[in-house]
Amino acid sequence: LDQNLAEVYESAMKRLPTNEHAKTRAMQRGWIKGRNDCWKAEDVRGCVEVSYQTRIVELQITGGLLMAPDYTTLICNRQENIPFTTVFYNQTNPPSAVLTWGSDQVIAFIQHSGSGARYAAPGVEFWSHQGEATVDWFGTRLLCLPHGGATTALHGETLSLEALRNATYRGFEDLAAEITLQNGRWEGEPYVVGGATLPQAQMVEDLYLSGDLDLDGSPETAVLINYAPGGTGDFLYLVIMKKHEDMPINLATFYVGDRVRIRDFYLKGNRIHIDLLQAGPDDGMCCPGDVLTRIWTFDGQRLEEQPLERAAERLSPELLQGQVWRLTRWRNEEPVASAVHLTLSYKDGRLIGSSGCNNYFANAASGEMPGDITVTGVGSTRRACADPVLSGAEQRFLELLSRVGHFSWAAGKLTLSYGQGEDWGVMFFAGAPDMNMQ
Structure with missing residues (x-):
């Protein structure tokens, strides 16, 4: 585990922007202190193992070493103003889930279960079964259903x-x-x-x-x-x-x-x-x-x-107001690298968001046909972008944004179409909860 963590830490530092290095080093020092405190635990070996596993997954996610899957939103105890989001990373060892409720976020790991899917972390247990989830969140019991889901207790199995x-x-x-x-x-x-x-x-x-x-x-x-x-x-x-x-x-x-x-x-x-x-x-x-x-x-x-x-x-761009979207695919079969976090919002005739290293802005005016838009005046702040992955994605996005001529939806995703003829393509955006690791 120690060697695995060292390799993941080195890989993550290479991909993180330079201005994130000091913060990551400080978090690593804090993690070492927490790991060393495991000698106080009843199960020292188990505490150390969970500590390593959690830190490895944190670095894999924040360092852009994993492809970011789609997230799921649940409503717990009928509190629609505090959504519960889940992101499952089946490619980690062991498989893990990032669970977020309000401003709190944990990384939980899959556990053996007779039925359903169960994930656990110190103080947290998440069990999904037959279309609903029960959660123990640091002593608070939650019954969670898909956003807008039915609330009746069901007898019988749902289809996979x-x-x-x-x-x-x-x-x-x-x-x-x-x-x-x-x-x-x-x-x-x-x-x-x-x-x-x-x-x-x-x-x-x-x-x-x-x-x-x-x-x-x-x-x-x-x-x-x-x-x-x-x-x-x-x-x-x-x-x-x-x-x-x-x-x-x-x-x-x-x-x-x-x-x-x-x-x-x-x-x-x-x-x-x-x-x-x-x-x-x-x-x-x-x-x-x-x-x-x-x-x-x-x-x-x-x-x-x-x-x-x-x-x-x-259909008009005003329908996008009040939402934040995250770029997930450059084209239909070309996903965005997990290290790249490009967002898009619409407000008062302008498209705004983060292009990775900088904040960008552009004017967006409706065209004659439904969904047609004209994008002009694309610009951004001028912060240096040391990471070549982020820099390349930022340049590509701003160039494509200047050529966007149409927006729509497809299977719940926002789509922006750009170019013409053989140079035509579509960028796909999903709704964007805050998945920044604290």
């Missing part, structure tokens, strides 16, 4: 992501047969022998919700499936699945729309909500401009869409 990604689905309008996904995707036979046009379907970015949707005391799962018959259409379906005799079964399927863009997908009680972007009465299918929330209920057999609770808004 792996099961959903390999399940059989039915109910697509122009496809009589069932389709069975393999790793989240399905391809049919070409319409013409040897041709390139064929029907396809896929689970949308692994988005799914579990809860007691029909209030029968057992859980159902809501899934989003995109079905593309082979032309220009890209049809979104909402599907209800349930576990029956260890197999996922399709209970109901509802057609949502053609080429809709998903902004958010969540439960409130047992009602399914999709915040989405869809074509308005005067929009072409290519260019949806209505932003609204659609709601469904499930009675055990059928999905029924409910009346809108508020009118649709038109």
Whole structure:
């Protein structure tokens, strides 16, 4: 462990900005003092082992040695003003989780469990089972549910992501047969022998919700499936699945729309909500401009869409106000390095945020078509950036930002499209909780 820590510490120091070195050295000295205090513990060996494991993971995360996974937000004891966030790092040894509640943050490690997933750290225990989590947070007991999740105690098992990604689905309008996904995707036979046009379907970015949707005391799962018959259409379906005799079964399927863009997908009680972007009465299918929330209920057999609770808004940059976004992908298949923390916000006609080493700013004006924006006056502070990884990412981001011409959403991510023709690309942003290690 001592040699492993030394290697990780050296690697992290090489990647951290120079101005972070003094702070990191001070934290290392503090860690050594805490480790040495383990002689006071009842289980000295266990205390030392946890101390090393925690410090190694801290350095791997803050030093950008790990790819940052997506986070999950939970609401505990119905306190919506104090979200509980979890980030799971399965690549650490042992697998770990960064747990944040309010201003407190800990690193917990996976523990043996008969069912569910259990993580523990000194003073903290986190156990996730059947769609909810119980937490002992330094003596405070918490019952946590997914943001907007159902609160009914459930009997029966929820479906796993792996099961959903390999399940059989039915109910697509122009496809009589069932389709069975393999790793989240399905391809049919070409319409013409040897041709390139064929029907396809896929689970949308692994988005799914579990809860007691029909209030029968057992859980159902809501899934989003995109079905593309082979032309220009890209049809979104909402599907209800349930576990029956260890197999996922399709209970109901509802057609949502053609080429809709998903902004958010969540439960409130047992009602399914999709915040989405869809074509308005005067929009072409290519260019949806209505932003609204659609709601469904499930009675055990059928999905029924409910009346809108508020009118649709038109797509404009003002809808981004009050949110902070973190860049996660430069392009669809190119993730951002974990050491790079680029953020984006919109306020009063300007895009602002951190470009890594500096703060940046730019003007953003709406264009003629829904989602079109013109970005001008890109600038930033002029702090020196010694780390070549951060410096390169900063220069690349500011250059791409100056070429952005459109924004939208895709599977809950904010997207900024830049360039034209072969030089065209899309940057993806996720909501950004504060994951800075204290």
